[in-house]
Amino acid sequence: MKKESISVFDIFKIGVGPSSSHTLGPWRAARRFVETIRTHGIDNVRSVRVLLYGSLAKTGKGHGTDVAVILGLCDEDPVTFDVNQITPRMNQIANLKKMLLGKEKEIAFDPAVDVVFLMDESLPLHPNAVTFLCSFNNGNEIAETFYSIGGGFVIKEGEDTSISDQVDLPFPIERSDELLHWCRKTGLSISEVVMENEHSWRDEAETRAGVMKIWEVMRDCIYRGTHITGQLPGGLNVTRRAAALNKKLLKDKPYNNYEEWLAAIRSGGQHFQYTLDWVSCFALAVNEENASFSRVVTAPTNGAAGVVPAVLHYYVAFCDGHHEDKIIQFLLTASEIGSIFKKGATLSAAMGGCQAEIGVSSSMAAAALTECLGGSVRQCLMAAEIAMEHHLGLTCDPVAGLVQVPCIERNTMGAIKAITASQLALQSNPDNARVSLDAVVNTMWETALDMNHKYKETAEGGLATNIPQSLSEC
Known part of the structure; x- marks a missing residue:
């Protein structure tokens, strides 16, 4: 059976409220998607959309899930980002309908349109699911789905978690x-x-x-x-x-x-x-x-x-x-x-x-x-x-x-x-x-x-x- 290596800093994470699964997790997932975009050429991005499923859709507004994914796409760090700037930044993006993707590329982005709350749809792996879609100027498109599984932990669909970030502990403990x-x-x-x-x-x-x-x-x-x-x-x-x-x-x-x-x-x-x-x-x-x-x-x-x-x-x-x-x-x-x-x-x-x-x-x-x-x-x-x-x-x-x-x-x-x-x-x-x-x-x-x-x-x-x-x- 796979042994999961979990550090004290996996259980205790510094971040922003109000929810680890609905705010911190989606925020971290968005930053991971930005890294994927960079490998395809962030300068050639035309548009980005976000699809929220299940619980992320049903309680996402109250938990600030839309705020989290947008700030994540801007590649802001939840550990260090000035929480006093959350509202001004979100107002700016909503008013201008533009986002600085990954702190590098300004793209058109309307939070009211480009973050979609799919209230009646759920994905099978976990109720907290988010899909990021990115279109490029050359016609190419990429998509990644992440699951926020609680406590700020995030897994990507199709990712082999059996070998990622695992270390051999002197005292392996599951129970x-x-x-x-x-x-x-x-x-x-x-x-x-x-x-x-x-x-x-x-x-x-x-x-x-x-x-x-x-x-x-x-x-x-x-x-x-x-x-x-x-x-x-x-x-x-x-x-x-x-x-x-x-x-x-x-x-x-x-x-x-x-x-x-x-x-x-x-x-x-x-x-x-x-x-x-x-x-x-x-x-x-x-x-x-x-x-x-x-x-x-x-x-x-x-x-x-x-x-x-x-x-x-x-x-x-x-x-x-x-x-x-x-x-x-x-x-x-x-x-x-x-x-x-x-x-x-x-x-x-x-x-x-x-x-x-x-x-x-x-x-x-x-x-x-x-x-x-x-x-x-x-x-x-x-x-x-x-x-x-x-x-x-x-x-x-x-x-x-x-x-x-x-x-x-x-x-x-x-x-x-x-x-x-x-x-x-x-x-x-x-x-x-x-x-x-x-x-x-x-x-x-x-x-x-x-x-x-x-x-x-x-x-x-x-x-x-x-x-x-x-x-x-x-």
């Missing part, structure tokens, strides 16, 4: 029982096994620097999101809550930067209600930023981007986790759990519902927190299992196709469940567990296959169809 085997055999923790595997791609110093960069983006997203008020874009008129909650909890305590803010949070104590409110605040902040087309980290998806940062920031603020080694330990452990779910089930809500997003992120955070709090490997896996067990069957039913209702609040629930799962595992004997992590991964996949398509990011069922008419027409 949690294999992870447990390697930990037992070597005496290493989960995070240490992950770090050894990361050496297959780069040296430890580079990995540590990259993981800390991931944390910095998460941290900055939390801080930024707790200080911005107003309403979220998209027409639902959802009011941002993190900033108001932040102000209420701090009771006018002064601060001028992140470190002073963190000290102010800690000075409030650690009683249950106070801590609970802060975890919710951290998660709200990230996903309000995500809904605003801001810079976030897939963890493992954008729709669930608030869970891992919220739990990690809880650990930093309330559990003496404000140390580089501990932050790296947390994120490495979390990434391995996400990798196991990606290999054994899915990270795509369009394939598995919200259990594939919030459920997986909660499982990742639970295991990571457990290791950082001194839990054994088996307790970490137990925590991951508990967190997912209580997300099984969770539907993805975004109101108006936006990653706002119920998505933002679901991140607070996922974070709280992760902390609870960790505490349960730390106070339990894994010998007495009756459900393994591998069993719950299998169950999640079976549930995904059984789930009605209406509940898989189509906005055709659940809350998306049981809301006031005025909202559904947004």
Whole structure:
């Protein structure tokens, strides 16, 4: 059986909200198509069109899929592109009906015409499909189809993924029982096994620097999101809550930067209600930023981007986790759990519902927190299992196709469940567990296959169809 090599930087990707599968994935696919165009001669391009299928069509407007593919065709990098320039750039393209393809060739391009939403058509491999078409002045035409399979992962139709970007890892892992085997055999923790595997791609110093960069983006997203008020874009008129909650909890305590803010949070104590409110605040902040087309980290998806940062920031603020080694330990452990779910089930809500997003992120955070709090490997896996067990069957039913209702609040629930799962595992004997992590991964996949398509990011069922008419027409 093919072994899939997944790095911590595959699970955690820096990008732009609001969706890893509907924004970041199509963006990356468009940039790949630009590279194909270059091999055929970008100077001779006459026109480009984009066809969106399935879930990308049905919820693409709310998720900014059209924006993502256009910026990708302009060869902008989602990691570095100034998010404040998204709206001005899109307005410019729409008004001029021109695009600078690949930053090299100006072509006629009308977003209202050249990005086609095929609401009633789906392709067989995956619900998130996009086809790019390019015509040249000499009459030649090329086309490529990509599938955005969740978490920003993209595969091209017909591409041999069995050999691409694969490396031989010292500790190959497809299932949690294999992870447990390697930990037992070597005496290493989960995070240490992950770090050894990361050496297959780069040296430890580079990995540590990259993981800390991931944390910095998460941290900055939390801080930024707790200080911005107003309403979220998209027409639902959802009011941002993190900033108001932040102000209420701090009771006018002064601060001028992140470190002073963190000290102010800690000075409030650690009683249950106070801590609970802060975890919710951290998660709200990230996903309000995500809904605003801001810079976030897939963890493992954008729709669930608030869970891992919220739990990690809880650990930093309330559990003496404000140390580089501990932050790296947390994120490495979390990434391995996400990798196991990606290999054994899915990270795509369009394939598995919200259990594939919030459920997986909660499982990742639970295991990571457990290791950082001194839990054994088996307790970490137990925590991951508990967190997912209580997300099984969770539907993805975004109101108006936006990653706002119920998505933002679901991140607070996922974070709280992760902390609870960790505490349960730390106070339990894994010998007495009756459900393994591998069993719950299998169950999640079976549930995904059984789930009605209406509940898989189509906005055709659940809350998306049981809301006031005025909202559904947004």
